[in-house]
Amino acid sequence: MALGALLLSSQAQAETLQGALAKAYENNPTLTAARAGQRANDENVPIQKASGLPSVGVSADFQENLVLPGNSFFTPGRTFATGAQLSVPIYQGGAVRNAVRAAKYRVEAGQADLRATEASVFAQVVGAYMDVIRDQAIVQLNQKNVSVLRTNLQATSDRFEIGDLTRTDVAQSEARLALAEGDLRTAESNLIRSRESYIRLVGDAPTDLQPPPPLPNLPTTAEEAVAIALTTNPDIEAANQRLNASRADIGAAQATRAPRVSATVTGGYNNNLNSIPAGNTTSENTTTSTIAGVSMTLPIFQGGRASARVRQAQAQTSQAIENYVAVERDVIAQTRGTYAAWQANERVIAATEQAVSANALSLEGVRAENSVGTRSILDILNAEQEYLNTQVQLVSAQRNSYVAAFSLLAAMGKAEARDLGIEGGAFYDPEVNYRRVKGQIWDWADDPKPQQQATDTRAVPAADANAPEGPPTPSAQ
Template sequence: MIETHNKKTIRRSRWLASLALGALVLPVAAQAETLQGALAKAYENNPTLTAARAGQRANDENVPIQKSGGLPSLGASADYEENLVLPGNNFVSPMRSLTLGGRLSVPIYQGGAVRNGIRAAKYRVEAGQADLRATEASIFSQVVGAYMDVIRDQAIVQLNQNNVAVLRTNLQATSDRFEIGDLTRTDVAQSEARLALAEGDLRRAEANLIASRESYVRLVGEAPSDLQAPPPLPNLPTTPEDAVAIALNNNPDIESANQLVNANRADIGVARAGRLPKLSATVGGGYVNNLNSISSQNVAAVNTTTSAAAGVSVTLPIFQGGRPAAQVRQAQSRTSQAIENYVAVERDVIAQTRGAYAAWQANERVIAATQQAVNANALSLEGVRAENSVGTRSILDILNAEQEYLNTQVQLVSARRNSYVAAFSVLAAMGKAEARDLGIEGGPLYDPDVNYHRVQGQIWDWSDDPAPRQQATDTRNIPAATADVPPSTPLPRQ
């Protein structure tokens, strides 16, 4: 008889455990949002990312700006003059005149300023493209965190709702037993206190869920709806050494810091050009028409004149008060700063990669341990309830067992969220958390090289772009988030 009862207890305990963790395994509706879909929406509409793209397009323009310093310049002028009063003894001054002029200037040698300026601008374009990759990975990391926060907080709200329902049933049963004299007023008070605390925990969990949903809206641009379990993350490293090796080769922050070192070195050449000779050639011409305002009876009258000139100009700086040397030393110091910044960035990337890997592995172990604790607490709760029915356990023992069971369930939900986010952080540190790595769908990926190649050779002064317009979506019309929980949403099982 005792053996049969134990088997039933074990079966019921396993059923309770599977029921309480149903949020982790139940299927979702076909129209539910996926993590890939959320990332695609953020990729298209997140204002931080669209602003970074616009900033990079502005950065691209530094290349044609620097190139313009080595290209010819052509200008024209037109002047009209009306003489209101002429000297009495001046018989050849015109009453009015129209003067037209033109000038072509061709820089021949600028001391290397143009060449080095172009090099520096190109290096900064490459650094900006790496920064854009880093921004993309950062936004994706935030979206993954917000996505997982919503799933976690929904599960925690569900767990707390279930706990409140159980405690209400317990309180009703305790009150009924008190009425027949089977329990004391103390048992009822303990049940009431534990229910009040559970309701407070539920309100707190609902507030956290609302905050997570609002953060999701801020990042994605849409309200979360029936979020599906995220897919397993690809290409996770097997050791921290592997993760660091990949990060040192692919992390966009390291790439950006390296390109900035190169750009600052090119700036030294720009500064040194300030004390070198400059050579340019000029061609000009003019045309003056007095509009027949000088009488033709005057033998000296000339109503139209033309002129043309060509020349070469050499500028040789001799003394500039130490300004060029100061600019060179300044550029050298900034290069030293960029080199040290590169080392600092490399250190940060190594630390971030190792830290994220350790957090991921630790949470994987926490998941395994907490899963065992959930199963054990489910059995313990069932046993305490059975023992209470024969008088060997108190109501307080049941309440404590229920609380321990709830706590381990919440810990398991949180550990699964933390593990997934930490694993994604490892990919981000490795430079493998960008749209090209994650298979983002919905349209062609943004390629900053397209705009760079479009503008780098532009020399026409009137080739403007269309008027700026908003790219990111507004969220002002999205209703405020609520704590309503949809049908169970699964968490990942890494």
């Protein structure tokens, strides 16, 4: 079952996780900037190809001799000259071929980086989405706790007035209420911060966020997750393509020691504009010329520059090899770590759910025992605090489990736009732009003037701490 299908099962009338991801996919500036950066990377291929293509140039020159020597019988008063040259590279020692290969590998690496950026942004959106749901639930729990403690304080004060309780009981109730109101203010601040983070990532305010659906295709073991990650993780793919590019750079550097052969054709036209001195019969007013030739350049001594470039490219290849190993290690560690975090939080959820049920029963019992005089007001206050703490721990564990599960999918290379079934338009395909520009040889094929793609958030109202009633946060499974 695809994640997109599950996301679609959420209520359509409110904001769903799919809706938030779709907005981020279209409007997140990190993503739109990464796409622009990849388009710039695409241009390295035609840039390198141009070094092996013919070049044509024309020139024009006009000269006016303001003062002529007195004994000048052959110098014209003015001259107009124009010329054209065609140069065709024939052999460059493999420099162009290897440079183009390296550029292509780096395009593929950039496309993998773009996939990784998508997954990273989506993981941040999921985290922000779940943060809002969690913090909203915590605000609701603290609001309820404040309300309960106010009722307790009023009841305690009434019993104090009739001599049933002491001033100490009233003071304890007042202290707990004050602490609860402080915790509520902190929870409201956290909710505002989470909503602002959501606005930053998605570009819109979070409105009536619905519980996200269970995540599909989660691995059953850490070994299974690692095996998938080593095959599909975009960071590993990018590191591998950069390694291939570095190896091609060695060939390009070695080509600086090879001979270079090129053919040239030059044509010229000169017109003295009828300004030859009178009586000069040996110079013509106009002349033309055409020259064709082949030239070869063989480097013999370059002061060690060529070997330095080769050694530099070899060292950079060694660096790319080690970077590949480092990326692979990071992916393995990240995959195992997120799998462990997901499993741990699932167990925390199960244990905390039992604790919530037990504390609810305990609170009810303490209240009943207090009514018959076997429990003190402090016992009620402690039981209420324990009940609140376990409820907060539960919604936090639910948030952590879902985010860890999604991060696990991202580490496996399974949390990109093509995997999520995001609706709202066609996916951005970097290959389309690459195919468009890779063979472009026209010097005037500019793109339209750059325009802002991501939406700004200046018009989005500031987030508040309003926490309407809503359903609890689900776990990843």
